[in-house]
Amino acid sequence: MPQIFPRRANSLVSAMLWGGLVGGVALVIVAITLGSSAHTTGVNSTPEQPVPFSHGHHVGGLGIDCRYCHTSVEQSDFAGLPPTSTCMTCHSQLWTSAAMLAPVRQSLQHDKPIAWVRVHDLPDFTYFSHRAHVNNGVGCESCHGRVDRMPITTQQKPLTMQWCLACHRHPEPYLRPENRITALGYDPAGDGIPGHELREHYGIRKDNLTECVTCHR
Template identity: 60%
Template sequence: MAPLFRPRTNALTVVFLVGVLALLVAISVIAYVVYRSPYQTDAGYAPEQPIPFSHQHHVGGLGIDCQYCHTSAETSDFAGIPPTRTCMTCHSQEWTNAEMLAPVRESLSHQEPLAWTRVHKLADYTYFSHRAHVNNGVGCESCHGRVDKMHMTVQRQPLTMEWCLECHRDPGSELRPQDKITSMGYSPEDDAIPGHELIDQYDINLDHLTECSSCHR
């Protein structure tokens, strides 16, 4: 009986199939890389603001603590954006006539809040709480990066579900003592208490941290 394909056709078919397979793999790899890239996840997002407020000057330079301006991080789901009068505690004396600060003075005299553009924003179907993290040993730096070095505020982390879960599965190495929550440039080796011991100290219940209902309620 004659073979269905001659040997030469067989070889060509194999080359063709291998080529198609390689192309499919290449397409999936590219799709995956684009899907995971900062472009897709908003990491690196730094929108224009009404005033060039600089964390580098105020935190890195002047040494003002995060909670002086973001007063509700410890007590509520939201860290909060400071009202204009917080700025005026200093700027009624410092740089009072600077052109750059005109919008601050206008906001005060018209009693209208400054229109800051949001940098971080999770989808509405996700529940997030600052209080739950800040009171359980997770520092601002773990999620927002070196804010003390930012001129423009920029989103450093992807804020995807996978990113949240990576820490929720094993938060030990990310934890710090309560007095270091707003510190920048902290490294766990600086402290005598290792992170995994802090899990007990903060009484963190690891079981429910990866349950869907913790973040989607």
């Protein structure tokens, strides 16, 4: 009976099987590494803004509360971006001829909003509410990092599903009392209020925090 396959087919099949296995594992490793890399998640991305606004100066240096500008954070899903008149509340008197602030003055003069570039952008298939977080013990810093040390606003956290779920599964170590929500450099663990007490205080139910529909609706 004539042989269909030549003798070298044996080693070829073996090479293909092993190659496929090793290649598959390598592909998974590469995919995971790429998926969680700063390039994909946007960590450290610092988009150029029309005005080089420094949270470091306004928050860290002057001690202005986040809510002075982001006024709707407690009532709305969106934290709110200040209208130009908020900037001009102080800058109608201070740094009135600074070249850096020319776009702000022009915005007021022509009634044309400043087109800030978004730094923290979740995919459209995720639903996120600021109101739901800041009224339930999650501080600004948990997602936005130390803005009081940022000369230009940078994304510090990966904002991946895995990252969100870490807190949704175990919120206790991240919770703060009501009067420390906008505090920066606050250490929930070092504050002395046990996380489970805060969770009970806010009435947070862990069972529905990891439902799909909590974030995808």
